[in-house]
Every structure is written in structure tokens, then in C-alpha cells.
Amino acid sequence: MLYYWPHTYPDEILYSVIARYLKISGSRGPKHLLNNLFDRKTISATLDLPSGLKDLIHNLEMFDKDVEMILADNTLFPYYQPFLTPTKAGKVRHSMLNKSGDIHTLIGINAGIFPAGKSPKYCPMCVKEDKSENISPYLRRTHQIPSIQICTQHNIYLLELNKSRVNFNKHEFLFLEDHLDQFSLIEQNESTEYLNICKDIEKLLKGKQNPFDADDPFFYRKELFKHGLVKNANQLSTQGLYENFTDLYNDTLLAKFKSSVNLDNPSCWLKGIFRKHRKGFDPCRHVIIDNFLKYLETKNESLEVIEIENIKYPCLNKVCEHYNQSIQTTFSRHIDHKSKRQITLVECNCGHKYTHSYITSKQNYFTRIKEYGPVWHSKLNQLLVEKKMSIRAIARMLGCDSKTINKFKSIKVVGDSTPKTELKEKQEIWQQHIRKNPKSGITELRKKMPALFAFLYRNCKEWLQKQQYHKSKPNSKLRINWKARDLEILEELKIARSNALKENPKKRITKSLLLIMVKKEKMFYNNQEKLKNCEEYLSKTHESKYFHRKKRLVLSALEMKDEKAEISYWTLLRKAGIRKEYLNYELIQIAKGIVNGTFELSRQAFIKTA
Numbered sequence: 001m002l003y004y005w006p007h008t009y010p011d012e013i014l015y016s017v018i019a020r021y022l023k024i025s026g027s028r029g030p031k032h033l034l035n036n037l038f039d040r041k042t043i044s045a046t047l048d049l050p051s052g053l054k055d056l057i058h059n060l061e062m063f064d065k066d067v068e069m070i071l072a073d074n075t076l077f078p079y080y081q082p083f084l085t086p087t088k089a090g091k092v093r094h095s096m097l098n099k100s101g102d103i104h105t106l107i108g109i110n111a112g113i114f115p116a117g118k119s120p121k122y123c124p125m126c127v128k129e130d131k132s133e134n135i136s137p138y139l140r141r142t143h144q145i146p147s148i149q150i151c152t153q154h155n156i157y158l159l160e161l162n163k164s165r166v167n168f169n170k171h172e173f174l175f176l177e178d179h180l181d182q183f184s185l186i187e188q189n190e191s192t193e194y195l196n197i198c199k200d201i202e203k204l205l206k207g208k209q210n211p212f213d214a215d216d217p218f219f220y221r222k223e224l225f226k227h228g229l230v231k232n233a234n235q236l237s238t239q240g241l242y243e244n245f246t247d248l249y250n251d252t253l254l255a256k257f258k259s260s261v262n263l264d265n266p267s268c269w270l271k272g273i274f275r276k277h278r279k280g281f282d283p284c285r286h287v288i289i290d291n292f293l294k295y296l297e298t299k300n301e302s303l304e305v306i307e308i309e310n311i312k313y314p315c316l317n318k319v320c321e322h323y324n325q326s327i328q329t330t331f332s333r334h335i336d337h338k339s340k341r342q343i344t345l346v347e348c349n350c351g352h353k354y355t356h357s358y359i360t361s362k363q364n365y366f367t368r369i370k371e372y373g374p375v376w377h378s379k380l381n382q383l384l385v386e387k388k389m390s391i392r393a394i395a396r397m398l399g400c401d402s403k404t405i406n407k408f409k410s411i412k413v414v415g416d417s418t419p420k421t422e423l424k425e426k427q428e429i430w431q432q433h434i435r436k437n438p439k440s441g442i443t444e445l446r447k448k449m450p451a452l453f454a455f456l457y458r459n460c461k462e463w464l465q466k467q468q469y470h471k472s473k474p475n476s477k478l479r480i481n482w483k484a485r486d487l488e489i490l491e492e493l494k495i496a497r498s499n500a501l502k503e504n505p506k507k508r509i510t511k512s513l514l515l516i517m518v519k520k521e522k523m524f525y526n527n528q529e530k531l532k533n534c535e536e537y538l539s540k541t542h543e544s545k546y547f548h549r550k551k552r553l554v555l556s557a558l559e560m561k562d563e564k565a566e567i568s569y570w571t572l573l574r575k576a577g578i579r580k581e582y583l584n585y586e587l588i589q590i591a592k593g594i595v596n597g598t599f600e601l602s603r604q605a606f607i608k609t610a
Ligand SMILES: [Zn+2]
Pocket: 123, 124, 125, 126, 151, 152, 153, 154, 155
């Protein structure tokens, strides 16, 4: 049983809390104390992702945080979590709470660009400030992010604790004040870009949602496609990618994140992350890419529509009475982000639409018909029915090529002039086709006789749909992976709960509150039976109104104690906001017990364990 526990300072890493505890109670040797804390002698002094947290929390009865809060506030778990698949995140969480598996290998830290096992880092200015506020200097969590070398508050380089040591004892928790480097000089960071990226990386710890989708191996490629850097055949435009990337980031900056790029190197990480990111990349690289994608977006947005005054666009419909005149045309302009060209869309009231744009590389205007419009089509139909002119002559008259006429002919005229018997014949062939292939669905049948299908689709779509087809089982790939979804939402719920408790510990935590916070209310109730883990978590953490009254009583009493206010029966009830009509025997006993000091005040007892 422990009788002393130091509280956590803002942004303090758990390692530092333990180091201070050992320092203060330290006479009996660290191993014994560690055993006290973790129930295990072999636990190592892990800085970033410690394990065995459940034992630790269990042993800390006075502790004002539950294990979820520790995980979210005092470890580097939130730094890695957004880039792990929900399954992997679940495994890491499990390893951290219990003691199983090698977390660093699991995440890929050991094989990554910033391997673990480095000495803790600190900012000499932060230490100075702590001292001036009479606080025992402590290790900040943000300073332990492996990819960051500066304190973003003071914009100076961090120092390593006890750098002179060759070997780092993995069972030792170093107490900051005992290992300050007295001789190091303070080095200012000169690069604003570096500072800004470091600040972005730090935001991960505060649970900033990154749009990244760990379950989609082509997430970044899709993003790149939007900016025209993936060619038609799904081919990455590496040249364009590297040009844009190095426009934004210079090598000095990238080198600070061990992320220099080289177009000629086939295994350069920049190619890899856009190819398939299953491999796992350091979180700092994800932030660098996210920032890069935002840059591409603003770069494209900065192209502005140039209004050209006094230009009139003619109607290009040869059979329109306003052909080559601009009396009935209107136009609008926009930027096409893929081609980065300004496009003008011109529309005549005859329904004819075309786009007009300037191609700089060819120094030429380019026109494309978007819609021929009803006036044009009715003229075409009339000419086709009359059958007096050749296709070529019709094309010439309507101002298009023969191909276009043939295309419309096969669609339109067939419907009107196909003899009923022909249609019937074809329908019978299709029905035979269905009978001969009883196991085939409509898609398979269509693939076997595409021309027949196309004919029927044009002429009798409804009839075609009404036929009885074999229903194939839904494609298993399209089915939602509910197990993963369940764990994913569970993660979100845990974070939401931890945030809610942090914001206002007296708040009533309910099932619907958490669901609303993660914006999954409707989705959850529609699929409740598939989300077993969430369901269980929600019901275990749900606080009844009665439970909440008890919690308010105890937390209010603790607040009053902190404020050194005198606690009387009625002031306590008022502070807790409990109305007379809700008082029952138990509540009265608790309130009286608090006032006369016989009721043991424990915050922990009112944080439900899930
Ligand atoms: Zn600092």
C-alpha cells in the first residue's frame, strides 16, 4: 500500500511522476518501490509507452486520475494512435494496460527513424520557470516526442538529461533536478517553419483529429489525385510530386525530421508513403504530408477567376435561330483544379451548352460541346425519320461529325421505329437466357450477352428489371468490418469520456452524452447488436441520476476542502445542487458522514471502471 502520491503537473510525462515519487520516498531502493508500484520487479523505465498501467493505477488509491486519463494525458500513446489501425491501437492499449508483447516492435518504432531508448529531454527555460514558481522541475510530455528537438514555448533547443552517460539503465527513473546539464548553452531556433511543424506535431497529443484513414492504404494517393498528381493509369507523377514537395520544404528542414527526399532513390520514403502506407511511418512524416496536402490545396485555390469584360459568346448550335449571335447566351466562369485552367461555360436559351478555355501551352482557345440541347435534338430526329438525307449530310447540317449522329441514332430512333415483333423476339431470347443460367444474376447475364442487354435496356428498361433474377450473395468485401468498427468507436468513446471528465469532473457521464460527443448516436442505435464492445463500455460507464447525486456530493466536498471552506450539512447540499425532495436515507448518511469526517472521500470511487 502506498501512502504518498505526487500529483501530475500539466503536460507531465508519467515517467517524471514516478521519478519524483521514488525521489521523495526513496530510502528503500528503487526496485522495492517499483515493485510496490507495478507489482513486478522487472518493469523497465519506459519513457514513451509504459506498460503495466493497470497494476500501477490499482496501487494508487489516492490517485486523481483513472488509467484512461493517464494513457491520454501522460504517455505518448495519442502521438502514435491516429496512424494505427484500430486493431493495432487496441493491441497497443492492451499491452500498455497489462504487460504483454513488445509495444515498440508492434508499432514499428524500433525499425523506424526515431528508435526508442533515448534519454529524456528537457528545456532549461521551462526548468527556470518551474523553479521561480517553487515547483519541482518536471519532464514535459511534449518534449519527449522523438521527432521534436525544441521547446515550442521558448523556441530553444532541448537538452538531454545526463547526456554524458554511455549506458542508460533501463530500470532507472531519472529525477530531473538531479541530472540537469549545467554547462550546456542555450541555443535559439531560427526557423519559423521548423517551429510551426513542431507545433503541428504537438497537436497530436491534444487529440487533434488527423484526417488520415489508417484502414485505407491508398488514402494519400487519393488525396494526391485531387491535385492532379496522379495520372490516368493510376500512375504517380513523381516528378511533379517532388517539385511541389521541395518547393514547400527545403532539405535543412526535412533533415531535422530525418526525412530528406531524393527523386532518384527508388526506396525514398516520399514515394513509399504515396504508394502504400501499410508499412508504418513516423507520425512526424504524416504531419509533414498533411501539411503538404494543405499547401497543394491553397496553391490551387489561389488561382483566381479573371473576369474578362466586354466579351460576348455566340451560340454554336447551327440550327438555332440565334446561331453565331450572342443575344440569347449567358455564361459563367470557374477554375478547373485538375487542369488549372479557367473555364467559361456558355449556354444559349435553345439549350445548347459548351465550354471555352485557353490552353497556354498551345496558345490556343479550346471549345467543347457539353449539351446539344432540345432544339438541336428535335431537328436531328426529324431528319432521321424523314430519311431523305445521308448521315454525313445531316452531320454537316447540324455542325457535328457522323459519329455523333450515329451515336444518337442508335439511342433515339430505335426506340421509336423498332417493330413490336422484333422487341418481342429479343425479350424471348433474354428469358431463355435467364432460364438457361438459373444461377446467374443480372450482371453475369449482361456480361454474356451485352448487345442484347443494351438493346433491351434502351427499349424496355422496366420490363428488363421486372424479370426474376438469381440473387447472388452480397460481396463479402463490401460488407462492413463490424469488429474493427466496434473497436474504432470504442476508442473514440474512451477519448470522449476522458475529455468530458477532464472538462468537468462533476458532469454526469451518460450513454447518450458519449454517443453525441463522438457523433455516432444514430449509427449506434441502428447497429447496436453488432457493436458489443461499445455497448458494454457504455452501459458500464453510464451514471444513473442517483449515482450522479452521490458523485456530486463527494466531489463538491473535495472542492470545498481544496478551497478550505467550512463544510456544513446544508452548504454541502447546496454546493452539490441536491434538492430536498431527492434526499433519501443513504444520501443523508453520506452528507452527514462527510460533515463529521467519518465518510472517506475518494474521487476514484466515482469514476466508473469499464
Ligand atoms: Zn521551454
